[in-house]
Amino acid sequence: MKKREIKLIAMDMDGTLLTSSKEITEHTIEVLEAAMDRGIQIVPATGRSVNGLPKKLTALKRMRYCILSNGARVYDLHKKKSIYKNQFETDQVLKLLEDVRPYHAFRSIAKDGEVYCYKEELDRLGSFHLGEYSEEMIRASRTPVEDLKDYIIQEGGTSEKMTLFFEDQEERAKARKELTESGLYTVVASLKNNLEISLDSCNKGDALAHLMEHLDLKKENIMACGDAENDYEMIRAAGIGVVMENGTDEMKEIADYITDDHNSDGVAKAIEKLVLN
Numbered sequence: 001m002k003k004r005e006i007k008l009i010a011m012d013m014d015g016t017l018l019t020s021s022k023e024i025t026e027h028t029i030e031v032l033e034a035a036m037d038r039g040i041q042i043v044p045a046t047g048r049s050v051n052g053l054p055k056k057l058t059a060l061k062r063m064r065y066c067i068l069s070n071g072a073r074v075y076d077l078h079k080k081k082s083i084y085k086n087q088f089e090t091d092q093v094l095k096l097l098e099d100v101r102p103y104h105a106f107r108s109i110a111k112d113g114e115v116y117c118y119k120e121e122l123d124r125l126g127s128f129h130l131g132e133y134s135e136e137m138i139r140a141s142r143t144p145v146e147d148l149k150d151y152i153i154q155e156g157g158t159s160e161k162m163t164l165f166f167e168d169q170e171e172r173a174k175a176r177k178e179l180t181e182s183g184l185y186t187v188v189a190s191l192k193n194n195l196e197i198s199l200d201s202c203n204k205g206d207a208l209a210h211l212m213e214h215l216d217l218k219k220e221n222i223m224a225c226g227d228a229e230n231d232y233e234m235i236r237a238a239g240i241g242v243v244m245e246n247g248t249d250e251m252k253e254i255a256d257y258i259t260d261d262h263n264s265d266g267v268a269k270a271i272e273k274l275v276l277n
Contacts, residue, residue: 004239006040006275007221010067010208011267012234013046013054014190015227016244019263022137024056031268034276036062043067043211045204045224045234047190049160050075050113052141069110069160070188070198070230071207074214084210086202087158092184096162096197097149099182103164103175105195106130108142109152110160116151119144128167130193138165162197169193188230196230205233212237223275225259225267227251242270 011017018024032042044053045067053066064078074084088096093109100107106128108117122144125135145151152159166172176195180187186198212222224238227247235241235254243255244266252258257274260266
C-alpha cells in the first residue's frame, strides 16, 4: 500500500471502535492518544447524536470534530457548534413520520443533538425484543415526549435523522423497500434490527468531504474505518479505507485494508500498522 501522510482518521462507533459490549478498550484509547500526539485529528463518524458519544471518547480533550447522525451534522466539540448540516426541514420530517406510521417499530428522531421518542413506546420498549445492549443504549440516549409530531411542530427547525428498531425482520425489509423506493430518503442499517433514515443526499462521505474542505485536507490525508453500509461513502472518500473483519462482504470489497474485528482492537491495530509505524 502506498504510504500517505495521514492527518485525519474518521471512525465509525458501533461495530468498529466499540466492542460488542459498547466499550472502548484501554489499548485503543492509548493508540488514539498516540495519533493525536502526532497532530492527527481523531473524528468519530457515527449514526449517533452528540449525546450518544461514549464518555471515554469525549474525555479526549484534544478531539475536536465529529460526524453525527450518519452525516447530518459535522460538529465542533470545542466551540459547541455545527460547521455543516444536511437535515430534514420540519415539513419533510412530518411527512417521514406519516410514512413510517404503518410499521410496528420503535421510532425516534435526532434533533439538535438530542434524540426524542414516544413516551408510550419507551415505556414498552421490552416488547420490541431488541436485545440487552440495544435496549440499554436506547434508554440511556432517548428523551421521551408524548407525541413526536406535536413536539416537532412546536420546536420547529431541522431534524437530523429518524431511527427505527424492528422486532420482525420481514416488516423491516418491507419498510426498507418502501421508504427507499419513495426516492425521498437515504435508508441504511448499522445494526441487524434497525433502519436509519436521512435525507436522500445525506451520508458520512458527504459530511467528511465538508470537514476536509473546512480543514483544507485532501483525500490522501484521510483514513476512515467502518464496518457497515452506513460507512460505505466514507470509506470510498478516504485515501485509506479500513474495514473491520466483522464488516459486511460489500464493505470488504471496497476496503484498502481489512483489520481485526471490533472485539480485538481492530481500529487500534490498523492505526498502529498504517499510520504510527
